[in-house]
Amino acid sequence: MGNKKYVYFFGGGKAEGNGQMKDLLGGKGAGLAEMTNLGVPVPPGFTITTEACVEYFRRGGEYPEGLWEEVLENLKRVEELMNLKFGDPERPLLVSVRSGAKFSMPGMMDTVLNLGLNEETLKGLIKMTNNERFAYDAYRRFITMFSSIVMGIDRMKFEELLEKKKREVGAKYDSDLSAEDLKELVKEYKKLYKKIIKKPFPEDPYEQLKLAINAVFNSWNGERARTYRKLHGIPDDLGTAVNVMTMVFGNMGDNSGTGVAFTRDPSTGENRFYGECLMNAQGEDVVAGIRTPLPVEALKDKVPEAYEELMQIYKKLEKHYRDMLDLEFTIQEGKLYMLQTRVGKRTAKAALKIAIDMVNEGLITKEEAIMRIDPHQLDQLLHPMIDPKAKVNKVAKGLPASPGAAVGKVVFTAEDAEKWASKGEKVILVRLETSPEDIGGMHAAKGILTARGGMTSHAAVVARGMGKPCVAGCGDIKINEKGKYFTVKDHKVKEGDYITIDGSTGYVILGKVKLVEPEMTGDFATFMEWVDEVRTMGVRTNADTPKDAKVARDFGAEGIGLCRTEHMFFEEERIKAVREMILADDEKDRRKALKKILPMQKKDFKKIFKVMEGLPVTIRLLDPPLHEFLPHSDKELKELAKEMGVPFKKLKERNQALFEFNPMLGHRGCRLGITYPEIYEMQVRAIMEAACELKKKGVDVKPEIMIPLVSHVNEFKVMFDLVQRTAEEVMKKKGVEVDYLVGTMIELPRAAITADEIAQYAEFFSFGTNDLTQTTMGLSRDDAGKFLPYYIEHKILEEDPFVSIDISGVGELVRIGIEKGRRSRPTLKVGICGEHGGDPSSVEFCHKVGMDYVSCSPYRVPIARLAAAQAALKEKMGDQTKSTV
Secondary structure, eight states: OTTOOOEEEEETTEESSOTTOHHHHHHHHHHHHHHHHTTOOOOOEEEEOHHHHHHHHHTTSOOOTTHHHHHHHHHHHHHHHHTOEETOSSSEEOEEEEEEESSOOTTSOOOEEEETOOHHHHHHHHHHHTOHHHHHHHHHHHHHHIIIIISOOOHHHHHHHHHHHHHHHTOSSGGGOOHHHHHHHHHHHHHHHHHHHSSOOOOOHHHHHHHHHHHHHHHTTSHHHHHHHHHHTOOTTSOEEEEEEEOOOSOSSTTOEEEEEESSOTTTOOSSOEEEEEESOOHHHHHHTOSOOEEGGGHHHHSHHHHHHHHHHHHHHHHHHTSOEEEEEEEETTEEEEEEEEEOOOOHHHHHHHHHHHHHTTSSOHHHHHHHSOHHHHHHTTSOEEOTTOOOOEEEEOEEEEOSEEEEEEEOSHHHHHHHHHTTOOEEEEESSOOGGGHHHHHHSSEEEESSOOTTSHHHHHHHHHTOOEEEOOTTOEEETTTTEEEETTEEEETTOEEEEETTTTEEEESOOOEEOOOOSHHHHHHHHHHHHHOOSEEEEEOSSHHHHHHHHHTTOOSEEEEESGGGGGSHHHHHHHHHHHHOSSHHHHHHHHHHHHHHHHHHHHHHHHHTTTSEEEEEOOOSOGGGGSOOSHHHHHHHHHHHTOOHHHHHHHHHHHOOSOGGGSSOTHHHHHHSHHHHHHHHHHHHHHHHHHHHTTOOOEEEEEEOSOOSHHHHHHHHHHHHHHHHHHHHHHTOOOOOEEEEEEOSHHHHHTHHHHTTTOSEEEEOHHHHHHHHHTOOTTTGGGTHHHHHHTTSSSSOTTTSOOTTTHHHHHHHHHHHHHHHOTTOEEEEOSGGGGOHHHHHHHHHTTOSEEEEOGGGHHHHHHHHHHHHHHHHHHHHHHHHO
């Protein structure tokens, strides 16, 4: 093991590593090596690899063989280049120690500057700079950083001593303290260190260096870093690299300074150099926000040569990396040094603009632009967002359950939401959790905030479907529904008070905040055109109303993949007829009631067909069990009995007769259609009459009739005959032929496994992965919220199977279903209509298994289009790699 290379040098225009070596050198180290090789001025130094960190933990906190010797050897190379010596009282070399994992993450060790200072080297620093105040300031900062970052002493203890000293001498800023003041402060700092650590502050620079390196390694396993990795799916065994670099000083006078800049504006994407700097300061001052920084343009007057060089370097780096970069630099006595470069974080709007501009500038290809936009980021652009310039008072954070921002007055019940909204008030519905009865209020509200529930709770799923902002599971808020207020921290928010919620981040904000409306034109439209050029899989929508269908079509949906007919049954006029049908004693009375419903259903279908002219519309016949259409409490039943003019006893008995222990697996779907064929007959008649009447008027209609919950081919056969018989009858009567398809939902494991039998009759399959997940995993979606979060937190399940498809289980059934189905019927059309149709990684899976389309809620259509395009590009890239190997 002794001859393994653990340390990579950079300096003097040459580096042993390069920008591709992120796994080994971490993001920062790879960036420093790449800049050095490009001839950009970087202070010389070296990077200890991530492998050394992994070994360190494997050996229980011991260095791997040869590591320390390599560190010393590389330190010598830096000394020779700089003509300085580590620990030397005449010309001391000082270094900074920084962590640098492959992915930047919070909680990793902060930077330690000025390492190598002690009572002896301090004298050398004074001699070299001829500036006693500067040297003591550097020493004071080093002791603070080393003590708090490496040794874990509370930084505030040092800040308190500093404030006390400032008060004593009447200094307003740190920079007003004299060399004498700082000298005394250093003594006090050391006393404090000794008191807490029970050992004097380390004088030996090599011991300082070793302790700092260990602290970087150990921060990899710190709590914050571990939590972050868990949230972002970053493996625990990558390890972090350590960067040791020659110190350059931004605080050596007025021709020195330090700054942070972006090669383009990170919030708008505008192509202008954007940054901030501070003169006579060290890097920590900018980041910590201790002093107010100047715009980067201010350097033009103060240090013109360094500014010119910075302009050239940023253009060179951006051209080289072909992306927007985040840069850190220091100017020491007029000379510029680059300390970091990495791909810059940006808002969704900026990401889109930068991608399009860079294609137009010839920096990247359209394909690269498509791969650069994260589908989840695109989601933010479809909804109102908080104005990035707005000052906000964040009081709580929940789960970002449905993107977009909303402002409104707080209400606590769905009824109030509807009442207030009907008077033109903008409201936010605040509930402990929502239930199906709250739908009306959720529709009326601008946004929804719940104290309980996860990313797949009722509130989250419904809000996403409606395209409404939602923050779920916000445990910080305590709701008092009776008193109509909620408390959070020490604030009391009453009914009628304004709040703002941000469903893209999960923040709850007090008061009204300015929002910016989304624009579907310009960059967005251009980008989506590129996306559609490369994607091969279709994207449809789940829509039950003409309004949703229109929204989806505007977002680029190529048809409806799921239109649920039961949602149409709940409207005031219709629910009466539906209830009459349920209470009917025989088929004759049932048909009488159904006759009333038929014209209403027909009208619905006509409207939807018109909006979707020329595109396929898949209509699912009635799926839920009948008891869902009746109220459950005696009080409601009595009201209904009075309204309908039937005895309460009869209603009560009917309700009890329909009661099921497990309705999800009960008398629903095609089981209803088989036992009460007249229900499905009425629905097919309504669909076909609507289609025929529109076709006569020259409207192009493409109905697809879908039978739900089939588990056996015989069930489908009975239903297929019913649909065909009814459709032929209608077309004959209307004297017009309409092309239509009959298919089924595959939502039960048995259907997937016997798909070859079912496909002998079915002309299309649509995978209902919500129910398929429930029935495959034996998980009730409504109850799983009690333990699923625990499962995900403890890595029993990698992801929530209702958010992202369980590829090895549910996905395997989907694959079997498609394979077997197409074996019987090669032309079988296959799609998916569960919530998964709008989840990017599930969309990629659907592409891989050869589906013809995915279907998702209207606001997720652009996301699914992008995800489908990325899946097609990944497949193409995969094929290219295979052919070159």
